[in-house]
Amino acid sequence: MRIVTWNINSVRLRIDSVIRFLEEEQPDVLCLQETKCLNDQFPAKAFAKAGYEHMAVNGQKAYHGVATVARVPLTDHQPIEFCGMGDARHIAVTLPGGARLHNFYVPAGGDEPDPEKNPKFAHKLAFMEEMTKLFSKKKKEPRIIVGDLNIAPGEHDVWSHKQLLKVVSHTPVETDAMKALIKKGGFTDVARELTTEDEKLYSWWSYRAKDWAASDRGRRLDHIWVSEPLREAALAKGPQALKIHRDVRGWEKPSDHAPVSLDIDL
Amino acid sequence: MRIVTWNINSVRLRIDSVIRFLEEEQPDVLCLQETKCLNDQFPAKAFAKAGYEHMAVNGQKAYHGVATVARVPLTDHQPIEFCGMGDARHIAVTLPGGARLHNFYVPAGGDEPDPEKNPKFAHKLAFMEEMTKLFSKKKKEPRIIVGDLNIAPGEHDVWSHKQLLKVVSHTPVETDAMKALIKKGGFTDVARELTTEDEKLYSWWSYRAKDWAASDRGRRLDHIWVSEPLREAALAKGPQALKIHRDVRGWEKPSDHAPVSLDIDL
DNA sequence: GGGTAACTTG
DNA sequence: CAAGTTACCC
Numbered sequence A, B: 001m002r003i004v005t006w007n008i009n010s011v012r013l014r015i016d017s018v019i020r021f022l023e024e025e026q027p028d029v030l031c032l033q034e035t036k037c038l039n040d041q042f043p044a045k046a047f048a049k050a051g052y053e054h055m056a057v058n059g060q061k062a063y064h065g066v067a068t069v070a071r072v073p074l075t076d077h078q079p080i081e082f083c084g085m086g087d088a089r090h091i092a093v094t095l096p097g098g099a100r101l102h103n104f105y106v107p108a109g110g111d112e113p114d115p116e117k118n119p120k121f122a123h124k125l126a127f128m129e130e131m132t133k134l135f136s137k138k139k140k141e142p143r144i145i146v147g148d149l150n151i152a153p154g155e156h157d158v159w160s161h162k163q164l165l166k167v168v169s170h171t172p173v174e175t176d177a178m179k180a181l182i183k184k185g186g187f188t189d190v191a192r193e194l195t196t197e198d199e200k201l202y203s204w205w206s207y208r209a210k211d212w213a214a215s216d217r218g219r220r221l222d223h224i225w226v227s228e229p230l231r232e233a234a235l236a237k238g239p240q241a242l243k244i245h246r247d248v249r250g251w252e253k254p255s256d257h258a259p260v261s262l263d264i265d266l
Numbered sequence C: 001g002g003g004t005a006a007c008t009t010g
Numbered sequence D: 001c002a003a004g005t006t007a008c009c010c
Helices: A015-025 A044-049 A119-135 A172-185 A228-236 A246-250 B015-025 B044-049 B119-135 B172-185 B228-236 B246-250
Strands: A002-007 A029-033 A054-058 A066-070 A075-078 A090-094 A100-105 A143-148 A222-226 A242-244 A260-263 B002-007 B029-033 B054-058 B066-070 B075-078 B090-094 B100-105 B143-148 B222-226 B242-244 B260-263
Touching (some): A002 A015, A015 A029, A029 A100, A044 A054, A054 A090, A066 A100, A119 A172, A143 A228, A222 A260, B015 B029, B029 B100, B029 B143, B044 B054, B119 B172, B143 B228
Parallel strands (some): A100 A143, B100 B143
Antiparallel strands (some): A002 A260, A075 A090, A090 A100, A143 A222, B002 B260, B075 B090, B090 B100, B143 B222
């Protein structure tokens, strides 16, 4: 089973790129974030035509929005509304075999990394707390957590640890919250586990850089985690099972995020 | 000498179409309206590269804006500000041989054809009055008036005289004002003069029509007039000297106006 | 830098 | 329907 997470930054604008990616990589399940459309605007026909007939969509107007599409059946679609904000940042489904797949778009958090001054940052921290509370329960459930979590937890998940310590996405309060969530949920951060501790890993490069590839000032914001019951399966195939599709960031009119994929026997 | 007038509806967006038209039709002078850009945003390099090195530009931000570009020298560039509105709706130049070429974008006039209720319509009528005043003087000057004048004066300058009598662009107060201007300025409306009185002539088709070509609900809003000293030269070459480039309206991502061209020996 | 939306103009 | 702006968000 191949599972992909990709912040697409408007699924309607980039549907052709998405279909191309599906054709080239043949994932079984694709988890999208920042779809930026209402559910009835979601390009369901294009996915169905490409063979991805199973969809769990949680969208809203203009902002955020997640969707999980698959060529295998998805059951028990369940969007959870975190922080009671009325926004569309999560959808869970059950995969064939019983694993529960959670697709997240965690709040970006604004510019100022101070929850007192910046309600967006407070929202981000509250969101992480709710996630932690949720995943501290039923830990024997086979879980896969994917999505744009908007935090690069490790020193080598950013191009410059020093220069980003006060930049939202890599501040200690965020990275600590993420590490606590991983620990309390009993999760394995698959990408980091399958690589050496000091290998630079990025899944996002700003649009603002002149030459994103040359300057390579990236951050690893997009994650695939598994709970304890799936740990062995996730690591069994070795490093080549986890791929960050950096080339896709260089396609025409790209999203600022690259897709991340995992091959796992479920 | 071939002279063209064309409401381009954003010169930056359609610069490729403009260059294609210049290459295909080889006009000597091109008068554009609704350039919709500031002078320093005008794509001067693209024109120069195509051989049109002489430019008289009068633009503003977002709205209106006119430009006259040529592969022959243009002297005495002079924008006139009509109605003291601070908008960019006119530029005059002198052509080799001495004819004065005035390029106009007359106000559209809004929806309601009542100057009491609709200040835009009042502005349009005031603009026509100022034009009339200006061109009632120095009538021995060889003049060419071109542009989007936003009025279809004759019964056969619209697809339905009856249905457009209360529609701005063809109301009696406007068509009368235009006829008075033609008369007082001693102008020849070249397109109408070179065709039979009852031939339908259009230069604009709304974007809103499903199939603009099939329904053919057009209006002749774009004009080329000459003053008395140029009348004979303008008519000398016969009907084929005046052309409405209807095919251009069918190009990819078109303006809603077609170019209108005149061949005249100056 | 690049999405979406609401607004204004034609 | 299709330009342009501004505002918001990432």
